Each structure stands twice: as C-alpha cells, then as structure tokens.
Amino acid sequence: MYCPKCRTQFIETVKECSDCKVPLVNELPEEKPIEKVKWVALPPVKGDIYADMVEEVLQNKNIPHFTKSDWFTTAYSLSGANYLGARSVIFVPEENHDEAAQLIKELLGK
Incomplete structure (x- = not known):
C-alpha cells in the first residue's frame, strides 16, 4: 500500500496515510520524467x-x-x-x- 501524495509505503493493514490523510492505493503511477529547467x-x-x-x-x-x-x-x-x-x-x-x-x-x- 502506498500514499499517492507523499509516495510512502505502508503495510497492507493500513488504509490511510497518517501524514497526508488520504486513502492508500495498491500501486503508484509511473513517475513522469523531470523536464529540463533553465x-x-x-x-x-x-x-x-x-x-x-x-x-x-x-x-x-x-x-x-x-x-x-x-x-x-x-x-x-x-x-x-x-x-x-x-x-x-x-x-x-x-x-x-x-x-x-x-x-x-x-x-x-x-
């Protein structure tokens, strides 16, 4: 289980991120590449x-x-x-x- 906001991993029994207060998801979406910034x-x-x-x-x-x-x-x-x-x-x-x-x-x- 992962927090979709802070990306912290939790054990399976936890259902909500204690820091962000959002429901956890089974998988995180793939990270987008960082764009070049000047x-x-x-x-x-x-x-x-x-x-x-x-x-x-x-x-x-x-x-x-x-x-x-x-x-x-x-x-x-x-x-x-x-x-x-x-x-x-x-x-x-x-x-x-x-x-x-x-x-x-x-x-x-x-």
Missing part, C-alpha cells in the same frame, strides 16, 4: 533572513525556487543579514523570472 538568478538579497522572506512569497505563489547562500553562511552556519558580505541568491525557472523579480521589488523595494 534556472536564472534573481537579484541577490542580504543574507538568509531576507532570502527566507522571499522564499515564502515565492512558495505562496507556487513559483519553484532554490537558494544559494554565501560561503560564510553555509560553512559556519551563520544566520542573519547584518554581517559584512552576507548575501543569498535565489534561482527561479526562466519563465517565472519576471514575476518573481516583481514580487521581490514589492517585498524588499529593490
């Missing part, structure tokens, strides 16, 4: 705090994204926006770039 960078933001804010807006608008933080943030697990050189770059699919850039401008005034 990722483009949005203007950098000052550190992971601002990146988190932007990510939340993008997520609410269902815009796929990922964030790449600077070396200090990732190497030393630093958090914030005030240390010198703090920056994060958010990437979105090319077809969502203009909409995402406008959302950042509205949110951060950039």
Whole structure:
C-alpha cells in the first residue's frame, strides 16, 4: 500500500496515510520524467533572513525556487543579514523570472 501524495509505503493493514490523510492505493503511477529547467538568478538579497522572506512569497505563489547562500553562511552556519558580505541568491525557472523579480521589488523595494 502506498500514499499517492507523499509516495510512502505502508503495510497492507493500513488504509490511510497518517501524514497526508488520504486513502492508500495498491500501486503508484509511473513517475513522469523531470523536464529540463533553465534556472536564472534573481537579484541577490542580504543574507538568509531576507532570502527566507522571499522564499515564502515565492512558495505562496507556487513559483519553484532554490537558494544559494554565501560561503560564510553555509560553512559556519551563520544566520542573519547584518554581517559584512552576507548575501543569498535565489534561482527561479526562466519563465517565472519576471514575476518573481516583481514580487521581490514589492517585498524588499529593490
């Protein structure tokens, strides 16, 4: 038995996914191949705090994204926006770039 939403496998006696609260199915549908996406960078933001804010807006608008933080943030697990050189770059699919850039401008005034 499998959850059609999160794809978790369960024993035969379980009838509903405990996380997703959906009925289980006997077999999962075949996975579709992932399409190639051209990722483009949005203007950098000052550190992971601002990146988190932007990510939340993008997520609410269902815009796929990922964030790449600077070396200090990732190497030393630093958090914030005030240390010198703090920056994060958010990437979105090319077809969502203009909409995402406008959302950042509205949110951060950039």
